[in-house]
Amino acid sequence: MERAAMMELNLSKDWAEILFFIVMVLGAIIGLAAPSAFISYIIIAICGLYAGRVIFKTKNIILFPFILASLGFLIGFILVLYYGNRLAATIIFLIGIIAGYKVYQKKLLRD
Numbered sequence: 001m002e003r004a005a006m007m008e009l010n011l012s013k014d015w016a017e018i019l020f021f022i023v024m025v026l027g028a029i030i031g032l033a034a035p036s037a038f039i040s041y042i043i044i045a046i047c048g049l050y051a052g053r054v055i056f057k058t059k060n061i062i063l064f065p066f067i068l069a070s071l072g073f074l075i076g077f078i079l080v081l082y083y084g085n086r087l088a089a090t091i092i093f094l095i096g097i098i099a100g101y102k103v104y105q106k107k108l109l110r111d
Helices: 002-006 011-033 037-057 066-081 087-106
Strands: none
Touching: 011 037, 011 066, 037 066, 037 087, 066 087
């Protein structure tokens, strides 16, 4: 009985971990759909740009859960990456995050 109480999820407290898992699964599904290394790199670059945008938009509120979600997507994508180099994909994702953040910081793009 006590163990069942420990396994209970509280959505208001555990939403970051739930988001991490959902985004990781989504990253794995998208990674499986990539038919070539070039397409994998394009997908991870676009997702990195979007993650940079999300991090920029949430910089004034709690930031860690969104960084955790971005990391979850990257982990899910990298785990199933069949075509392409995992290190290269990670570097492209990080460059995409930085580029996406800078584009919104310099107000080159707006909502």
